[in-house]
Amino acid sequence: MLHEIEDIEQEKRRLTYRPSVQDAPPVLCAFDVLTNSPVEKYSARIRSVLSTALDLAVSESFDGDDLPVDAIPEWFAAASRGSSATIPEFAQHGKDRYAAAIKGGAWELQEWLFQFDPDSEFRGWAWWDLTRTGEGKVRIWVDTWGESFFACDELRWLAYTAGGDEVSGPILVRTSDWVSAVAP
Numbered sequence: 001m002l003h004e005i006e007d008i009e010q011e012k013r014r015l016t017y018r019p020s021v022q023d024a025p026p027v028l029c030a031f032d033v034l035t036n037s038p039v040e041k042y043s044a045r046i047r048s049v050l051s052t053a054l055d056l057a058v059s060e061s062f063d064g065d066d067l068p069v070d071a072i073p074e075w076f077a078a079a080s081r082g083s084s085a086t087i088p089e090f091a092q093h094g095k096d097r098y099a100a101a102i103k104g105g106a107w108e109l110q111e112w113l114f115q116f117d118p119d120s121e122f123r124g125w126a127w128w129d130l131t132r133t134g135e136g137k138v139r140i141w142v143d144t145w146g147e148s149f150f151a152c153d154e155l156r157w158l159a160y161t162a163g164g165d166e167v168s169g170p171i172l173v174r175t176s177d178w179v180s181a182v183a184p
Contacts, residue, residue, distance in 0.1 A: 003118045003126065005058050011127045012054040015047045018129060021179055028128055028178055029148065029170040031140040031155070037090055037163035039132050045162040046140070049076045050127055053116045062117035066110050079161040080109035094160035101167065107157045115154040124150025131181035140169075141178050148172045 003011075035042045052071045060067055069077060078085035079095050087095065095106055115123045125142040133139050140159060144150050152170060159167045 003057070003116075003123065005118060007126060008054055008057045008116075008118060012051065012058075014127055014129060015051050015054070018183055021175075024128075024175040024178065025143055025146070026175060027146055027172050028141045028175055029125065029144045029150075030173045030177075031142070031152075031159060031167055031169035032133065033138045033140060033159050033164045033168075034166040035136050035138060035163045036093060036165050039136065039138055042138060042163045043130050045073070045075070046130060046158060048073050049158055049162070053113060054127075056113060057116040057118055062114060062119065067113045069109060069113070072109065072113075076158075076161060077109055079106065080112065081106040082108055090163040091161045094162065094164050097165060097167075098157055098160035101160070102153065102156065104153075107154065112154055112157065122151050123154065125152055125155060129178060129181075129183070131178070131183055133181070139181060141173075141181075142170070144170070146172075 049072065052073070055071070056067050074085065075088045075091045077083055078087045079091040099105060114120070124147060125144050128141040128143050130141065131139050140155070142155065148170065156167055
């Protein structure tokens with residue numbers, strides 16, 4: 001699925017401001033996350049990594065060379081394969097939980113960042129919102145253009161390494177469910 005620059009800029013705005021009901025698609029996909037961190041911290045971690053990745057998507061060329069990683073939060077870079085940095089406990093736990101759930105290893109940072117190439121068809125989702133569903137529970141909302149099956153392991157990696165204990169989904173949900181959800 002191609003992501004136009006204008007779409008990525010809108011996605012970036014949704015990281016900062018809750019989207020309007022009028023802009024919502026008819027259906028969204030959701031991931032339910034049980035987190036071992038306070039919801040506000042978890043939300044801030046998710047948003048900080050995605051904000052940087054989306055900034056790279058609109059400002060960098062994805063033709064060959066490595067993307068700059070200076071703005072990537074240190075904890076996320078440390079959790080990535082090939083890093084020798086010390087991984088914070090929440091990220092290490094999430095990394096272990098991801099490996100158990102997916103039966104695969106850590107993402108290499110450059111590989112993860114390249115999922116945000118606007119000309120790539122790999123990323124099958126666009127950020128929509130994050131809401132609280134209970135104590136230590138959040139729901140990540142994404143726009144998948146109505147698709148229930150799409151590439152999303154890069155999002156799942158982020159959801160775990162940001163402090164996720166358990167990540168379930170994606171499931172298709174009505175937009176009205178999002179409208180009534182509580183922002184953290």
